Amino acid sequence: MTIVATNDDAMLARNVRTKSRWHDFRRRLFRNKAATGGLVVVVLFFVLSALAPWLAPYDPIMIDSLSALRPPGGAYLFGSDQYGRDVLSRVLYGGQISLIIGFISVAIASLFGVTVGLIAGYYGGWADSVLMRVIDIMLAFPGILLSLAIVSMLGPNLRNLMIAVGISAIPTYARLTRGSVLSAREHLYVEAARTVGVPDHLIAIRHILPNVIAPIIVAATLGVGTAIIVAAALSFLGLGSQPPQPEWGRMLSEGRPYLRDQWWISTFPGLAIMVVVLAINLFGDGLRDALDPRLKT
Amino acid sequence: MYAYLSRRIAATIPVLLGVSLLVFAMLHLVPGDPVKMMLSEFGTNPEQIALLRAQLHLDEPLPKQFLRFVVNAVQGDLGISIRSKRPVIQEIGDNYLSTLQLAFAGLFIAGFLGTTLGIIAAVRQNSFIDAGSMVFALVGVSMPSFWLGLLLIFTFSLRFRLFPATGGGDLKHLVLPAITLGLGAAAIIARLVRSSMLEVLRQEYVTTARAKGLMEFWVIVRHALRNALIPVVTVFGLQFGSLLAGAVIIETVFGRPGIGRLLVDGILNKDFPVVQGVVLVVAISYVAVNLLVDLVYVVLDPRIRYVRG
Numbered sequence: 001m002t003i004v005a006t007n008d009d010a011m012l013a014r015n016v017r018t019k020s021r022w023h024d025f026r027r028r029l030f031r032n033k034a035a036t037g038g039l040v041v042v043v044l045f046f047v048l049s050a051l052a053p054w055l056a057p058y059d060p061i062m063i064d065s066l067s068a069l070r071p072p073g074g075a076y077l078f079g080s081d082q083y084g085r086d087v088l089s090r091v092l093y094g095g096q097i098s099l100i101i102g103f104i105s106v107a108i109a110s111l112f113g114v115t116v117g118l119i120a121g122y123y124g125g126w127a128d129s130v131l132m133r134v135i136d137i138m139l140a141f142p143g144i145l146l147s148l149a150i151v152s153m154l155g156p157n158l159r160n161l162m163i164a165v166g167i168s169a170i171p172t173y174a175r176l177t178r179g180s181v182l183s184a185r186e187h188l189y190v191e192a193a194r195t196v197g198v199p200d201h202l203i204a205i206r207h208i209l210p211n212v213i214a215p216i217i218v219a220a221t222l223g224v225g226t227a228i229i230v231a232a233a234l235s236f237l238g239l240g241s242q243p244p245q246p247e248w249g250r251m252l253s254e255g256r257p258y259l260r261d262q263w264w265i266s267t268f269p270g271l272a273i274m275v276v277v278l279a280i281n282l283f284g285d286g287l288r289d290a291l292d293p294r295l296k297t
Numbered sequence: 298m299y300a301y302l303s304r305r306i307a308a309t310i311p312v313l314l315g316v317s318l319l320v321f322a323m324l325h326l327v328p329g330d331p332v333k334m335m336l337s338e339f340g341t342n343p344e345q346i347a348l349l350r351a352q353l354h355l356d357e358p359l360p361k362q363f364l365r366f367v368v369n370a371v372q373g374d375l376g377i378s379i380r381s382k383r384p385v386i387q388e389i390g391d392n393y394l395s396t397l398q399l400a401f402a403g404l405f406i407a408g409f410l411g412t413t414l415g416i417i418a419a420v421r422q423n424s425f426i427d428a429g430s431m432v433f434a435l436v437g438v439s440m441p442s443f444w445l446g447l448l449l450i451f452t453f454s455l456r457f458r459l460f461p462a463t464g465g466g467d468l469k470h471l472v473l474p475a476i477t478l479g480l481g482a483a484a485i486i487a488r489l490v491r492s493s494m495l496e497v498l499r500q501e502y503v504t505t506a507r508a509k510g511l512m513e514f515w516v517i518v519r520h521a522l523r524n525a526l527i528p529v530v531t532v533f534g535l536q537f538g539s540l541l542a543g544a545v546i547i548e549t550v551f552g553r554p555g556i557g558r559l560l561v562d563g564i565l566n567k568d569f570p571v572v573q574g575v576v577l578v579v580a581i582s583y584v585a586v587n588l589l590v591d592l593v594y595v596v597l598d599p600r601i602r603y604v605r606g
Contacts, residue, residue: 137315142538142583144545145576149320152564152572153327229441233546236443237561252444259447260455270444278439285435 028290035286041279045272049095056089061244072264079264081255090246091268097247098273101162101231102224108166109227110220113173114209120174121181122204132178135171144168144230151239158247161240165227176219180212187211218288225280232273248273305591309584314367316584320577321366324569325359335379335567352377353570370577376570378563385574389556393578395465396555399478399547400540402471406479407486407536412529414483415490419525420517422495430487437484442543446477446550463552474551478543482536489532494525527598534590538583 030036048055057077064084072079078087116135120128138146150164184190185208193203232249234240241247243254248269255266324331332349336342353376354362369375375385418430453473454462460473497503498521506520507513545557556575563571 133311133315136312137319140312140316140580140584141319141542141576142535142579143542145542145579148542148545148560148564149323149572149576152569153323155328156564225439229439232441233443236441237546237549239561239564249441249443252441252447256447259451263451266444266447270441270447273441273444274436274439277441278435281435281439 025290029286032286032289034282035290038279038282038284038286041275042283045095045276045279046099049092049099052089052092052096056086056092058086058089060085060089060093060246063244069258069262071262078268079262081251081265082258082262085244085246087251087264087268090251091248091272093246094248094251094269095272095276097158097241097245098228098232098276101158101165102228104162105166105169105227105231106220106223108163109169109223110173110216112167113170114177114216116170116174117177117179118181118204118209121178122185122200122208128178131174135174138168138171141168144233147230147234148239151234156234156239156242158241158245161231161234164234165230168230169223169227172219172223173216176215177212180215181208184208184211214291215288218284218291221287222281222284225277225284228273228277228280301595302592306588309588312584313581316580317367317370317577318363320573320580321363323573323576324353327569331355331569335569337567349379375574375577378571379568380566380571385570388559388571389574389578392554392556392559395553396541396544396548396557398471399474399544399553399555400537402475403478403482403540403543403547404533404537406475407482407540408533410479411483411486412490412526414487416494416517416522416525418487418491419494419498427491430491434484434487437480437487440481442477442481443546443550445480446473446547449473449477450551465553465555470551470553474547474553477550478540478547481543482540485536486529486532490525490529493528494521497521497525500524527594530590530594530597534587537586541579541582 052060057075062085064080066084067076067080068082068084070076070080070084072087076086076088078091080086081090116131120131141149146168147164150167151160154160154163181204190203190207193207198207231240232247232252235247235249236253238250238253241250243250251269252266252273255262255264255269258265327334332346332353332355336345336349350356354365357365373386375389377383378385378388381388414430414433418427421427450462450473453459461470462473464470503516503521506516511520542557544555545560547553548555548557549561556578559571560575560579562568563575
């Protein structure tokens with residue numbers, strides 16, 4: 001009975017501690033106006049693009065040459081493009097594509113990256129050497145180059161775009177996780193878990209991962225913004241989404257020939273990319289400050 | 298110090314080998330038959346397929362193919378373009394200088410603008426200038442370069458006719474692409490310089506410099522800035538790589554010749570030797586620049602020689 005009581009006590013203490021830590025974190029995050037604003041905008045984009053089928057006034061891919069190149073206002077709030085498609089409807093639907101690409105590619109990158117970082121950092125030795133050399137090689141392809149190389153192999157479409165953007169972001173998460181794991185594994189609670197015979201993989205997942213996850217969450221949040229920009233850039237180059245998909249990057253490139261007189265075709269998707277990425281960055285920065293107030297400059 | 302240097306140089310060799318292996322593997326990781334894929338637009342003719350197979354040595358065992366790839370690459374032979382039928386190395390040679398020019402111009406703008414804004418923001422911490430620079434930095438990292446490029450074309454080429462919208466060659470053609478390329482990096486550098494500068498300004502030697510009656514300007518330039526810029530040097534190297542890769546987008550936006558456009562055209566035309574060649578050359582350039590930056594770092598910060606060497 002005593003043992004049960006002690007367990008209950010420990011659990012209660014832990015609950016109180018997590019609760020107050022969570023409370024502190026929330027308080028810090030929501031006191032930060034920029035971060036809160038960012039979150040509101042991101043949620044707004046989510047809702048608007050999720051409701052696109054109901055909100056969009058027109059079919060985003062329907063061609064209607066009679067109403068081509070209409071300026072913003074009236075029946076076409078954001079104007080219409082060279083094929084008579086409604087820019088507002090395309091921007092709304094485009095949000096679905098961009099947000100999905102952003103989140104899935106970050107999911108791919110963080111899943112593989114965190115696994116690699118956890119194995120390399122926790123086990124060390126040859127596993128660490130081999131994995132980190134592979135990461136070094138991936139890092140030798142700067143910026144957008146690795147995504148470009150992958151897309152060139154797999155062929156340009158949305159699925160491959162997510163894979164390419166996801167793979168090329170793996171090194172960020174692998175390095176970040178490895179670094180945090182290296183210091184976390186020296187802690188006493190790891191030693192304690194090992195002493196009572198918890199298997200290595202469970203120590204890594206149950207004890208170390210929760211303690212190193214904070215900076216990974218921040219990186220993943222900011223990573224969604226980066227992924228959206230990279231994916232839009234590849235689509236802009238014609239190496240991502242294919243016509244007639246309403247993708248923001250592709251819409252920008254389709255509006256290029258009309259830049260002088262029909263500025264709205266490329267301006268609204270460009271604005272959409274910038275605003276959503278800005279909002280994600282504001283929220284990510286706020287998240288970082290709230291999770292680790294020491295980092296704030 | 299020499300031990301550190303030689304170790305640093307030796308460490309690049311496995312990376313370069315790995316890079317070549319990855320670039321070599323690109324052709325073999327293509328789903329389906331790479332030769333058929335490359336020739337798909339020409340209409341498939343069995344003789345042509347056999348010819349290209351032989352030309353690419355695809356029937357040899359993989360290790361032998363890889364060895365050939367590395368030996369040829371070291372000798373500057375990156376294969377023949379399927380489209381233009383010219384050696385890939387010549388295609389790259391014709392375009393490399395233009396991209397390098399763009400990347401350096403972008404780096405100059407990024408360095409100048411980023412450092413200036415970062416210093417001002419740090420020295421006048423929590424002022425309007427500080428807030429303004431940080432808003433600039435935030436917008437700078439959130440702005441897709443291809444959209445910024447289009448906005449600059451719209452404003453400075455189409456409306457005010459100050460700079461040409463597209464093409465390459467002289468300095469006038471370089472201005473808008475370089476600004477487009479440099480602005481994002483400037484934002485990153487500004488944030489970094491600011492935090493590094495804030496750190497240094499709290500150090501005792503800065504207080505000492507002020508206490509002995511130096512003008513604030515000299516305290517900042519001679520004592521604070523020199524030390525604050527050390528960590529920034531590393532980022533310069535990393536940013537140079539991003540700029541080199543970013544040139545891919547900028548060159549397409551501005552219709553400027555360069556290896557970035559060569560790469561995009563190569564991908565769109567399924568011209569694999571060109572794609573492999575450009576990817577390899579950019580990656581090697583990037584590894585070389587980072588090596589150079591590390592060497593400069595040792596000269597700038599003598600502490601490293603002892604810590605790492």
